[in-house]
Every structure is written in structure tokens, then in C-alpha cells.
Amino acid sequence: MLYIFDMGNVIIDIDFKRIVAVWSNLSGTPLATLTSRFSREEILTKHERGQISDTEFAEMMRDEMEISLSFEQVVEGWNAIFVGIRPEVIELMNQLRTQGHRVVVLSNTNRLHVEYCSVHYPEIAASSDFLYLSHDLGMRKPNPEIFEYVLVAEGVAADQAIFFDDLLENVEAAKKTGMNAIHVADRHVIPNYFKSHDFLLPSKN
Numbered sequence: 001m002l003y004i005f006d007m008g009n010v011i012i013d014i015d016f017k018r019i020v021a022v023w024s025n026l027s028g029t030p031l032a033t034l035t036s037r038f039s040r041e042e043i044l045t046k047h048e049r050g051q052i053s054d055t056e057f058a059e060m061m062r063d064e065m066e067i068s069l070s071f072e073q074v075v076e077g078w079n080a081i082f083v084g085i086r087p088e089v090i091e092l093m094n095q096l097r098t099q100g101h102r103v104v105v106l107s108n109t110n111r112l113h114v115e116y117c118s119v120h121y122p123e124i125a126a127s128s129d130f131l132y133l134s135h136d137l138g139m140r141k142p143n144p145e146i147f148e149y150v151l152v153a154e155g156v157a158a159d160q161a162i163f164f165d166d167l168l169e170n171v172e173a174a175k176k177t178g179m180n181a182i183h184v185a186d187r188h189v190i191p192n193y194f195k196s197h198d199f200l201l202p203s204k205n
Contacts (some may be wrong), residue, residue, distance in 0.1 A: 002154050002161040003096055006141075007107035009166035010184050011090065011124055012117070013083035016040075022077035027067040037065050047110045050135035054112055079116040085123060088191050093127040106132045106150055106163070108140045141165070142173035151177070164190060 008014040020038050024031040043064060047057045058074040069077075093103050105128045114133060117124055125131060132150050134140045139149070151158055158178030165171050166184045174181035182193055 002102045002104070002151075002156040003093070004104055004106050004150065004161060004163040004179075005089070005093065005128075006163075006165040006167075006170070006184070007105055007109060007117075007124065008081075010086075010164050010190070011093075011105070012085050012121060013187075014081045015083050016081060018080040018083070019077045022080045023065060023067060023069065023074075026073045026077065027065075027069055029065075029067055034065055034067070039064065044110075045140065048108050048134045048140050049138055050111075051138075054110075057110070057112075075112055078112055081113070082116070082120070085121050086187055088187075090123050090127050092190065092194060097127070097129065102129050102154060102156070104128055104130045104132060104150065104154065106141070106146070108134045110135050141167070141170040144173055144177055147174050147177045147179060151179075164193075 005011055016038075017035075020034045021031060023029070024034050027034075040061075043052075043057065043060045046052045047054075052060070054075075055071060058071045061074055061078075062069060096103050105124065114131075114135075130153075132146075132153070134146070137146060137149060139146045141147075147163075151161060154161075159180070161179045163171070163174045163179050163181040164184050165174070165181070168183050171181040171183045182189065184190060
């Protein structure tokens with residue numbers, strides 16, 4: 001079986017509010033002002049598809065937010081999104097691999113976040129057989145092509161794949177390809193899923 005895990009709010013908790021809080025502190029701009037300006041969709045999409053460089057991304061965010069920050073300060077705030085790893089999911093991923101299953105990550109992400117995670121959260125890559133990242137592939141979820149790409153790359157039929165994601169639109173898109181897809185609405189969903197499917201972690205003595 002192929003198990004496909006999203007990254008943000010599935011393997012690792014994230015919070016976009018933390019980004020704006022850091023930028024507010026560094027720039028001296030009121031938090032409420034920056035929050036109202038933080039319309040990130042178009043810029044984020046381009047960055048996550050690898051269509052703009054990290055420098056271009058920082059410049060576009062500075063313009064969007066109307067703040068004067070260095071590239072390093074923009075990156076500092078941008079990487080403040082990460083709250084902490086979900087160790088129970090990492091443990092499950094490792095156990096799945098021990099049982100002979102294939103475990104991969106499929107994430108809408110960007111170079112800055114991946115570089116940060118590789119240093120601060122190396123267990124994500126260490127617990128995965130492969131990382132399918134939107135900025136490398138040039139496409140994002142919920143585009144059906146990205147799910148089809150992973151299935152072809154892994155040589156697995158859709159009904160032999162299980163996908164976990166925190167965004168319902170991504171889950172619904174995956175289901176349309178024939179995948180089994182689980183909406184991770186909170187951090188209890190994944191552990192409960194495996195408990196209900198007779199998946200048992202090794203006992204701890």
C-alpha cells in the first residue's frame with residue numbers, strides 16, 4: 001500500500017498568524033494592519049509552483065504588506081509558520097515503512113520552507129521514502145495532475161493509495177482520481193484512522 005501524507009497540519013503544525021506577528025514586530029507596523037493586508041494566495045501559488053524565486057517572493061510580499069524589511073527578515077517571519085512536529089504521525093510513518101508499505105509526502109510548499117524543515121525537522125524526510133514537493137513539480141494540489149503524477153511515479157493504482165490532507169478540497173480532488181483520501185480535520189484523525197483499521201503500534205514496555 002502507498003501512504004501519502006501532506007505536510008502542514010498533518011505531519012507538522014503550522015500557523016500563518018505567526019508569520020504576520022513576526023513581520024509586525026520587525027517592521028513596527030500594527031498587527032491588525034498587516035493582517036488585513038495579508039492576501040497571500042496569488043504570490044504563494046506562484047512560489048509553490050516554483051514560478052518565482054525566493055528573492056522575487058520576498059519582494060512581492062514586501063510590496064503586498066507595504067513593509068520595509070530585509071530579505072532575511074522576510075524569511076524569518078515566513079519560517080515562523082512552523083509550530084512543531086506531530087511525533088505520533090512520524091511514529092506511524094516509520095511503523096508503516098517497517099511493515100513494508102511505501103510512505104511519501106505530497107506537499108504544496110516552497111524552497112524556503114523545505115530548507116528550513118530540512119534543518120529543524122529532519123525527521124520528516126527521514127520518515128519518508130520520497131518527498132513530492134509542488135515547487136519541484138511545477139504544480140499544486142488540488143490539481144488532479146499532481147495526484148496522477150505521484151501514482152505513476154510510484155507505479156501504484158489509485159485504489160492502492162491512501163492520502164491524508166488537512167484541506168477538504170485536496171481530499172475531494174484525490175478521491176476523484178480513485179484514491180482513498182482522509183480529511184485530517186484535527187491531530188486525532190490519523191491515529192484514530194489506524195486504530196480503527198487494526199493498525200497497532202509496537203508496545204512500549
